Amino acid sequence: MSQMLKTHLYDEHVKLGAKIVPFAGWDMPVQYSSVKDEVLAVRSKVGVFDVSHMGEFFVEGQDAEKFVDHLVTNDILSAPVGKAIYSPLCRENGTVIDDLIVYKLAPGRVMICVNASNIEKDFSWMKSKHHGYDCSLTNLSSIFSLLALQGPESFKILKSIIPQLPDLEYYSVFESAGGQQPIIIARTGYTGEDGFEIFGHHQTIKDMWKKLMELGVTPCGLAARDVLRLEVCYPLYGHELNDDLNPFDAGLGWTVKLNKTNFIGNLELNKKLSKHKLIKLLLDKGIPREGYPVMNSLGEKIGEVTSGTMSVVLNKGVCLARIEIDKVPTDEVFSIDIRNKLYPAQILKKPFVTGGHK
């Protein structure tokens, strides 16, 4: 294995006593104090995550929006400048290469934020589709750091550091002008709470991190991030999504805009065929984990847990599970096989926890 990458905040994490684990080729903080305290800080106050391992691509030129709209399944063209749009990136056969967020920074200037583990795969795919568009495509992942400031007090805290920060709408983005180092601030996140993602050059972000620590913001690791996203049922690539699934398999039909004129995968996705259904299960007892079998009332295996955890807010086991589409039981009776013992599980229509985002 090659040398692990470190974010520019690595030394700060070590100083704070973080437990460091390898993730997608990076040495990342998984927890600082306690996963529970970090989750609760984000749900009730404010926490900050170093997610600098994620990738940033820039598309610039007169065809920028047109090119990105062709690449992804969601509608980029009709969204106004200043909006952020979540979307899968699909192949012609409809399978998902990655899920990402597109930020419309200015006319002819678009940023795309992608999963760390998929940076190379996404970039070479986009490059291969770039021909004929009058715009540049650049991978600036190595010059950008990224913080996610999340929780109900995020706006108050960030405004105290950046007085000119506008009260952005949810899923909107703001790029600071002027002669300073560029800073891009979006009201987005992966926790279900109000919050901001702050993209900037390494020193800018390092200074910001230190200020947030001085202001008493709780540093949070990848473990808390995973619990938070799972409590509000956000998918994670490599778990709910992968190279063999289409967006419908992961409950992301709402991100596929079939009325768009033309985009990669539209012919196949137009059939709306899915082999799987992603469901939400809540357990009274037992903690579901990835790979555990999901059973019907006859004790037959009908699917698998894709992500599972103990919910900190509910103090109960929760999971997302992928069920074979022709085996979804009409009686809605489910159980999960945990170490050869069946634990009853209740199917929910809504996420386990309702985040407080705008």
Place this chain on the structure above:
Amino acid sequence: MATQIPGNLKYTKEHEWALVEGDTVTVGITDFAQSALGDIVFVEVPEVGSDLKIGSTFGVVESIKSVSDLYSPVSGEVLAKNNDVEGSPEKINQDAYGSWLIKVKMNNTSETQNLLTAEQYQEFCNSSH
């Protein structure tokens, strides 16, 4: 990582502690183990009367994000299990040596000779991280 290792207990390389009293052994997980696991949220141990084999798994402890097997330090029959800790697993984080999991009646008391002393366990913890 500073961690307590009481001198009156025996230990396994899987981070269980064992209090040996005649042919009865009380079993729990060490302070090192609870600290490495983080917030413990679930404990599963066998029913009274179950047979255990030395070195084989007899239950699990789960933190929010992970599952860890428990390994039996000796062979024998489960005499008692700690329902308090099953009901409030966070007690293990608060006091690992005060939160026993099971008591076992040994088949063969000589098996305790294979367990680590406090000194050996300390050395093992120092060298394993």
